[in-house]
Amino acid sequence: MNQADFKRLSLILLFMPFALWILLLIILPHIGMGVLALREKVGPRVYEFGFGNFIDFAMEPIYWNILFRTGSMSLLVTALALIAGFPIAYYIAKIAGRRSRGALFLVCLIPLWVSDLIRAFGWILLLRETGVVSSTLLWLGLVDAPVEMLYNDITVVIGLVYTVILFMIVPLVSTLDGMDNAMIEAGYNLGGNGWTVLRRIIVPYAMPGIISGCIIVFMLTAGSYLTPILLGGKNSSWFTETIYEQFITRYNWESGAAFGFLLLAFTSFVVWLGLKLSGQTLAGTVARN
Amino acid sequence: MTSKPDFDLECSNVSKTFGPVRAVDDVSFEIPSGSFFSILGPSGCGKTTLMRMIAGFENPTAGDIRIKGMSVLGTPPNRRNVKMVFQHLALFPMMNVYENIAYGLRCAGAGKAEIATKVKDVLERIALPDVGEREIHQLSGGQKQRIAIARCMVLDPDVLLLDEPLGALDLKLREAMKIELKLLQHQFNTTFVYITHDQSEALVMSDHVAVMNSGRFEQIGTPQQLYHKPASAFVAGFVGDANRWNGRVAEARDGRARVETSAGLTLTCTPGSGQTFRPGDAVEIFVRPEFIRTSARNGQDAANDGAGDDGLEGIVDSLLFNGANSRALVRPPQGEPIEADITLTGGPEDIRPGETVRLSWSPDQALCFAVGTAPR
Numbered sequence: 001m002n003q004a005d006f007k008r009l010s011l012i013l014l015f016m017p018f019a020l021w022i023l024l025l026i027i028l029p030h031i032g033m034g035v036l037a038l039r040e041k042v043g044p045r046v047y048e049f050g051f052g053n054f055i056d057f058a059m060e061p062i063y064w065n066i067l068f069r070t071g072s073m074s075l076l077v078t079a080l081a082l083i084a085g086f087p088i089a090y091y092i093a094k095i096a097g098r099r100s101r102g103a104l105f106l107v108c109l110i111p112l113w114v115s116d117l118i119r120a121f122g123w124i125l126l127l128r129e130t131g132v133v134s135s136t137l138l139w140l141g142l143v144d145a146p147v148e149m150l151y152n153d154i155t156v157v158i159g160l161v162y163t164v165i166l167f168m169i170v171p172l173v174s175t176l177d178g179m180d181n182a183m184i185e186a187g188y189n190l191g192g193n194g195w196t197v198l199r200r201i202i203v204p205y206a207m208p209g210i211i212s213g214c215i216i217v218f219m220l221t222a223g224s225y226l227t228p229i230l231l232g233g234k235n236s237s238w239f240t241e242t243i244y245e246q247f248i249t250r251y252n253w254e255s256g257a258a259f260g261f262l263l264l265a266f267t268s269f270v271v272w273l274g275l276k277l278s279g280q281t282l283a284g285t286v287a288r289n
Numbered sequence: 290m291t292s293k294p295d296f297d298l299e300c301s302n303v304s305k306t307f308g309p310v311r312a313v314d315d316v317s318f319e320i321p322s323g324s325f326f327s328i329l330g331p332s333g334c335g336k337t338t339l340m341r342m343i344a345g346f347e348n349p350t351a352g353d354i355r356i357k358g359m360s361v362l363g364t365p366p367n368r369r370n371v372k373m374v375f376q377h378l379a380l381f382p383m384m385n386v387y388e389n390i391a392y393g394l395r396c397a398g399a400g401k402a403e404i405a406t407k408v409k410d411v412l413e414r415i416a417l418p419d420v421g422e423r424e425i426h427q428l429s430g431g432q433k434q435r436i437a438i439a440r441c442m443v444l445d446p447d448v449l450l451l452d453e454p455l456g457a458l459d460l461k462l463r464e465a466m467k468i469e470l471k472l473l474q475h476q477f478n479t480t481f482v483y484i485t486h487d488q489s490e491a492l493v494m495s496d497h498v499a500v501m502n503s504g505r506f507e508q509i510g511t512p513q514q515l516y517h518k519p520a521s522a523f524v525a526g527f528v529g530d531a532n533r534w535n536g537r538v539a540e541a542r543d544g545r546a547r548v549e550t551s552a553g554l555t556l557t558c559t560p561g562s563g564q565t566f567r568p569g570d571a572v573e574i575f576v577r578p579e580f581i582r583t584s585a586r587n588g589q590d591a592a593n594d595g596a597g598d599d600g601l602e603g604i605v606d607s608l609l610f611n612g613a614n615s616r617a618l619v620r621p622p623q624g625e626p627i628e629a630d631i632t633l634t635g636g637p638e639d640i641r642p643g644e645t646v647r648l649s650w651s652p653d654q655a656l657c658f659a660v661g662t663a664p665r
Contacts, residue, residue, distance in 0.1 A: 182379035185346055188366045189373045190393035191444065200392065204383040 175209025552624025
């Protein structure tokens with residue numbers, strides 16, 4: 001076997017797991033979902049090709065509501081995660097000493113050692129009517145009766161921000177880390193105050209990290225299932241819940257598959273819009289990190 | 290009023306300590322308006338800390354810094370009219386050239402029309418009139434340099450600080466930029482404070498140079514003074530090349546000292562400024578290669594020597610050919626090889642390795658300093 005063949009073989013072997021993963025776990029299921037979504041049930045075990053599932057969605061305002069509600073709340077979560085995550089990332093990348101940086105990063109990672117489900121239950125323990133917060137308030141005499149803090153939108157948003165903020169911090173830290181401190185000093189030296197330096201220098205420099213963090217966080221939030229269900233209860237009206245209902249409760253796989261594609265199309269559209277508005281490219285942001 | 294308006298920048302007894310480390314130790318100097326002042330020192334001598342204190346990024350532990358006669362100690366960096374060219378320039382990569390230069394003017398609240406005229410004007414002065422719309426990464430190293438200077442000069446600063454900005458450039462460009470910086474300084478007629486570890490940069494460009502070593506100024510003077518009348522052993526060794534011997538004073542009188550070197554040579558030399566010796570003192574002797582005359586041994590012997598010149602014989606070890614700056618490495622009977630400047634014409638009279646030659650120099654050009662006592 002000559003050198004070229006060997007190189008080619010090692011390339012194929014290295015590439016194989018990735019190719020299998022993409023093919024078997026991403027492309028094939030999506031083809032299956034696509035086929036499912038594009039067939040209409042006309043009788044028991046009788047199907048024909050058509051856009052009926054999508055038309056059903058379009059004709060029903062409640063589905064639109066849920067989709068937009070999911071989208072707007074995800075955007076809110078993304079914005080809050082950015083506002084809360086940026087100072088943390090800035091502190092880790094620029095202010096903290098070399099040694100404390102690692103420790104701080106580790107502290108940020110600790111919640112990831114616990115599964116989503118357990119973390120959501122943690123919130124429930126804190127916020128339910130008989131939970132820690134409610135009983136403390138009662139004991140302090142600040143409220144007269146137990147307070148139910150679960151099952152509302154604020155709790156869902158807080159829980160989601162908590163779940164996803166790490167995915168905002170990591171890309172931000174890595175972009176801010178690459179920024180020369182002299183750039184910030186130059187910003188001050190040339191007469192800028194703290195606000196000008198942040199607005200004209202730090203944020204524009206960190207833009208690829210900001211956009212990449214926002215895309216990841218938005219996609220994770222819009223596609224999340226556990227946190228909205230557990231913290232929002234029956235009324236959370238999250239789009240993933242609707243999809244679950246179609247598949248499992250109604251046993252209507254055709255419509256569930258169509259909804260899945262709609263969510264994918266909707267979130268992709270929002271990401272595309274965000275990239276267009278901020279003047280960034282996908283390759284320049286997510287791929288950079 | 291203590292202010293002397295002829296000085297753009299004055300530092301008096303400035304010190305800075307980081308924990309137990311004294312990075313800058315009781316430094317005082319003043320810089321006349323419109324001059325080119327360099328701070329020359331090896332890396333880690335505290336020159337960058339000194340510059341960061343002038344710019345306002347560090348606060349001095351003690352002492353005062355005055356700009357145009359006014360103390361700036363309580364003034365934050367963005368309010369000081371001192372602009373800085375950073376080591377790696379720190380141009381903003383997300384802005385084009387125009388925006389980079391306009392940034393400072395925007396911060397100062399200038400109007401749109403004013404910004405446009407000023408940017409156009411400064412770009413013309415640095416001879417890059419058409420680069421306004423270019424991105425930073427499209428510029429060459431020398432162009433970036435000039436943009437970084439223009440970005441500061443457009444704000445009309447009292448003092449421009451330059452922190453080894455030529456360090457990242459290749460040799461040819463660095464030589465060209467040296468001359469260009471000097472011309473720019475003339476053109477803008479602003480006080481430049483230039484920090485460098487490269488003595489040739491400091492000597493070529495500056496009106497005055499301060500030599501800094503481990504937090505203190507060893508000497509402030511014109512490049513000629515530093516070169517010909519160094520005030521300390523450190524300056525003599527750091528500025529320019531020199532052959533160096535360690536020895537003990539055998540006899541000292543009439544402004545001359547006779548020194549026995551540790552290798553066993555006996556040399557006559559002149560004590561450096563402000564130095565007096567008694568027999569037995571440990572000293573260091575410095576003789577610059579260009580003050581050493583080299584003559585072939587054949588026949589003339591000491592005929593070439595001037596009255597009272599020191600001289601010794603040696604064998605040429607090797608020739609370091611570098612055009613007009615060629616050197617010979619001559620091995621004397623005892624001790625380290627001596628470097629001497631020679632002229633190589635390519636003709637038959639050239640010195641060749643292996644020949645015995647006579648080296649001679651005037652005792653006026655051999656300076657000696659007490660070991661380990663730099664002036665405080």
